[in-house]
Amino acid sequence: MASPRDLLAPLDTFERRHTGSPAADVAGMLQTVGFDSVDALADAAVPANIRLKRPLRLPAAASESTALAELRAIASKNKVFRSYIGMGYYDTATPGVIQRNILENPAWYTAYTPYQAEISQGRLEALLNFQTVVTDLTGLQIANASMLDEGTAAAEAMMLAHRVKLGESHDASVFFVSDKCQPQTIDIVKTRAKPLNVSVVTGDHRTYDFAGKVFGVLVQYPDTTGSIHDFAAFFEKAHAAGALCVVATDLLALTLLRAPGEFGADVAVGSAQRFGVPMGFGGPHAGFLATKDEFKRQMPGRLVGVSKDAQGNPAMRLALGTREQHIRRDKATSNICTAQVLLAVMASMYAVYHGPAGLKRIAQRTRLLTRMLADGLKAAGAKINAEPVFDTLTVTGIAAAQIHAAAAAARLNLRPVDASTVGISLDETTTVEDLQVLISLFGGAATSLHTDRGEVAAAPVESDYAAPFARSSEFLTASVFNKYHTEHEMLRYIKRLETKDLSLVHSMISLGSCTMKLNATSEMFPVTWPEFGRLHPFAPADQTKGYAKMFAQLEKWLSEITGFAAVSLQPNAGSQGEYAGLLVIRAYHESRGEGHRNICLIPTSAHGTNPASAAMCNFKVVPVACDANGNIDVTDLKAKAAEHAANLAALMVTYPSTHGVFETSIKSICKAIHDHGGQVYMDGANMNAQVGLTSPGYIGADVCHLNLHKTFCIPHGGGGPGMGPIGVAKHLVGFLPSHPVVPLHHDTGGHHMGAVSAAPWGSASILVISWMFIRMMGPDGLTRATKFALLNANYIAKRLDALFPVLYRGAGGLIAHECILEFRPWKKHGLEVEDVAKRLMDYGYHAPTMSFPVPGTLMIEPTESETKAELDRFCDALVAIHGEMAAVASGESDKLNNPLKHAPHTAAVVCATEWPHPYTRERAAFPDKWTRAAKFWPATGRVDNVYGDRNLVCSCVGMEAYAEAAKPSPTHA
């Protein structure tokens, strides 16, 4: 019997919910792997010279309810004031049907990036809707499926313009930025421009003379002060000077305003935040980027396109992948990998729910309120910016300090501009009562907006614009935006899409390198607490003490876990962490008079983001070879470090390697780099094999990023959000990112690298997820999780090695937390690894990582949070598939007409009158008994990637016509 002490312990301890299998199962797994204990396995797998000598110094584990209570207390230190700050962030009413069924729904938030199109049609459709919203409203032809935020989208647009003009062998190097853009956007653009030797000129577009060789211009519409300019003449001048025109804009305003594509814009960027996504103290939100068809191959980020499946039905998948970092590496159009899919899905659903008329009404209401406010302020004697405006007024000639004090007393925030100026931005949630409060702050009569009978007394004002500002083109005419306007219809539409997607609610998703572990419900709860969700990122510090405390704790914990001196929470994806970390290294070299150092060594096995990020810093990538065991070829590395010693800037190294191996030589690798004057950047995507056992700092790295959406439990969201904070050693602390609006505490060294994200702490609101994880696991729980990640991976490797050989191993024949399985020998029988990936869908599984880092392989990472029962079910599926492959190899099954080549099998195919296959329908759809108990039906047959890229359709407008053209041809079996 348990002791009283044990029985009285909290019932809701977390670690047992997160990690591993029942004790008896663990014993069985250990036996299979050949160890007596999990500790013994970890001792054998991790090289002794990098093992930490002491436990992590973190608070002991708290139970689920205790951790939530503690975070509640922290959250209560945040003050939720009404925000009129604007600057790209607006309060919004998230429709309940979207909050509950998407934002708070694991079926949506635990999905992976939709690379396996057949089991991702739901979010692909939502993303196609998002792209349509953006192209329709901006009046441009093509938009991608989200950017990380508005500021980085503007920087990506600058780089797009630069590439286009370099492609025309233009030597232009000047980028003009209107000084009326959002300040954080200007700062990010400058940060980006510096390493590329682009000179950013800021000023007034009305007087800009295009001196020098200008390749692009960026303006804001409406601008940061609220004014709306007619850019047609300016863009004509810009085009005549050979420049591309970029507009940062606002989707809600565009429902009333002339579309940028109609006055000459080549690129439009912005944020879709106010389409139903909470401000979250800075994020996450979906940025967007739209451009002309002629620049589509220069676009950054992921793009959803329509293609057809094996039956000739229309089906969506990611298009033009050849632009991206995973293929083009340092020649990629950008380094973006994880984007903001969940938030783009939410924004698209907001547009679906409101429809074009509903959106326009929200915009007209916002505009009307702004005009009423303007009238009230003018009556009170204030000076404001001239018409036309949309939602933002800049009030001048006032004693700003007094106004802010009165505003704070009324629990609201205005934008501080200077001693005699404030800004006021209204939004969807503003009411007439709010206007009265605002007007009275400026000494106006508080009752001026109502008649004696209590009716609104506003003078009738035009809610639409006059030419040339008025929008004349229609938008969102596609049927999807015009039929789901009741909650029942909306709920069922969301549900229909949801059921097409396979996520962690169905089965393990063993994507190597992506660490698809448990995203616990208790970790997710705080994300939608108003004390975290409703804060403006530039709210005054005395209102955000809860956030400050949570950041300080999380930074401290992550510093301890990484073995570094400090952490910056600003980068909002792993790719952005890489870029920020390399900028830190660049700034460090510069500070020592070694700004010429520009060589970045990167092993050939590295993730595509590594070389793409290096290119953004204008580093020259020198690849380092790997040996037959999958390890960095140390001889080659040392030779290259020595050869480039004079210019060596950095090594980018992933540890354990992307081959799933703990390289024993890692310490000497770091030393060789340091000996030649370089810095070591560690890609922390594989931290799940390090936490508590070793650390980047302990190993000898100088910087690393962490993918909080991998090791630290932020869900993948179907392709984002993520967070990519960086940790740095002591000598680099002064070089961490700064922010132009909010001073950051690292920012004391005077180096001012600039901002890498629009918000000072990136996607702040989802940091609570990682906070909860670390708080609930404690130092022992985190360390055990790492050990179980090793056990689970080695168990899978042992179970499958005889059928599909494990490609690389470390010392003692062990792997780290993931393994690469070999499928290339099956090529001679006409079987590709893709056939295995698609066949796994029939068994209810998402394929592991395919063909990265080695073509023709699968990389499996089970994580610590799967039980033996689930690991066995997955292995059984691969064993059964091996049987099907062997039947093809032996000639027992037809080479082409077999369950592998026709996978995945849809319900429509299995139920069809015709069944032209030699295997049974049962074999096709119910290959194992668990599929009888819970069948996941792939929504489409195998998607034809090539067809879609040749016939690019990227919005739902063209989808119906396309469906017609793609009708099944009689020859298609």
Ligand SMILES: *Cc1c(COP(=O)(O)O)cnc(C)c1O
């Ligand atoms: C996921 C990953 C990245 C990129 O991180 P994102 O958050 O997707 O930008 C970089 N390197 C490795 C090894 C990864 O697995």
